[in-house]
Amino acid sequence: MTDHTETGSGEFRAGFVSFVGRPNVGKSTLTNALVGEKIAITSPKPQTTRRAIRGIAHRPDGQLIIVDTPGIHRPRTLLGERLNALVEATLGDVDVIGFCVPANEKLGPGDKFINERLEDFPRAKKVAILTKVDEASKSEIIDQLTRLGTLREWDAVVPISAVTQEQLDVLSDVLLGLMPISPPLYDAEQTTDESEDDRIAELIREAALEGAREELPHSLAATVDDREVRDDGLLELYASIYVERDSQKGIVIGKGGSRLRDVGEKARHEIEALLGRRVYLSLRVKVLKEWQRDSKALGKLGF
Numbered sequence: 001m002t003d004h005t006e007t008g009s010g011e012f013r014a015g016f017v018s019f020v021g022r023p024n025v026g027k028s029t030l031t032n033a034l035v036g037e038k039i040a041i042t043s044p045k046p047q048t049t050r051r052a053i054r055g056i057a058h059r060p061d062g063q064l065i066i067v068d069t070p071g072i073h074r075p076r077t078l079l080g081e082r083l084n085a086l087v088e089a090t091l092g093d094v095d096v097i098g099f100c101v102p103a104n105e106k107l108g109p110g111d112k113f114i115n116e117r118l119e120d121f122p123r124a125k126k127v128a129i130l131t132k133v134d135e136a137s138k139s140e141i142i143d144q145l146t147r148l149g150t151l152r153e154w155d156a157v158v159p160i161s162a163v164t165q166e167q168l169d170v171l172s173d174v175l176l177g178l179m180p181i182s183p184p185l186y187d188a189e190q191t192t193d194e195s196e197d198d199r200i201a202e203l204i205r206e207a208a209l210e211g212a213r214e215e216l217p218h219s220l221a222a223t224v225d226d227r228e229v230r231d232d233g234l235l236e237l238y239a240s241i242y243v244e245r246d247s248q249k250g251i252v253i254g255k256g257g258s259r260l261r262d263v264g265e266k267a268r269h270e271i272e273a274l275l276g277r278r279v280y281l282s283l284r285v286k287v288l289k290e291w292q293r294d295s296k297a298l299g300k301l302g303f
């Protein structure tokens with residue numbers, strides 16, 4: 001079981017926080033930096049986060065349970081609608097919402113749209129997080145903080161960089177301070193409640209996303225279909241990458257299978273790091289026609 005020593009102030013706090021913001025503002029990177037382990041996938045392509053993944057940051061004086069949501073956006077497909085419903089359900093339930101805005105881009109209509117939506121979640125405390133301060137000048141940061149201040153009365157405003165780790169300790173202090181006094185909600189060893197297969201599938205999808213062309217990211221999904229331990233102890237994993245159209249299959253596989261080999265190689269390294277053991281990874285690319293619009297297919301892929 002867990003071994004939690006309480007600090008001077010005495011009170012242990014635990015609760016749920018969700019980071020929201022436009023695509024690509026650094027929510028997943030922040031989650032990973034706070035948790036200290038790779039949980040949510042990160043990618044330079046927007047909207048790559050598709051499911052609510054919990055990362056748990058353990059501290060001597062509390063636990064921050066991070067619910068990573070897909071971005072809030074206007075739905076265009078059935079997948080989009082489901083994702084928005086997921087966001088609604090998640091945000092209705094958290095103690096703190098961290099509204100992320102990058103320091104190196106001006107506040108735009110997208111930020112304002114999301115900020116207004118925060119009114120729908122009166123239960124949650126609201127913290128503005130200025131991300132990527134390593135990419136902005138002092139005066140840009142000050143301007144941006146001032147503008148953020150005009151949006152609403154925040155419970156706190158914190159500038160951070162997940163890449164240089166700047167102010168991450170301040171942010172976790174602030175977030176924890178806003179959490180209810182509570183006994184630990186999870187064991188100290190636990191950093192996520194996602195299943196291992198789901199995490200492996202995310203690593204495969206992340207590898208396949210790398211270098212993928214514009215049209216592809218939203219069409220990619222991955223599943224782990226089977227696993228077997230060989231006599232020599234090697235873990236065999238059988239997984240599928242799904243695309244929506246025949247033409248996309250060729251793109252993922254590449255000339256003579258070269259691209260798929262690279263994807264497999266990259267994913268295998270990440271999976272081995274996650275599991276702490278050697279793995280044989282078999283990847284197959286399958287076409288699931290228009291799966292984003294097909295409720296049966298969405299179910300099959302775990303949405």
Ligand SMILES: Nc1nc2c(ncn2[C@@H]2O[C@H](COP(=O)(O)OP(=O)(O)OP(=O)(O)O)[C@@H](O)[C@H]2O)c(=O)[nH]1
Pocket residue numbers: 021022023024025026027028029030041042043044045046047048049070071131132133134135160161162163164
């Ligand atoms: N320089 C800098 N880059 C960052 C920082 N945080 C994230 N990034 C980069 O910004 C890009 C997007 O980061 P993500 O964490 O995937 O963004 P996200 O908000 O989770 O994106 P979605 O999943 O699309 O909603 C990646 O290329 C990150 O490496 C930061 O603190 N500094």
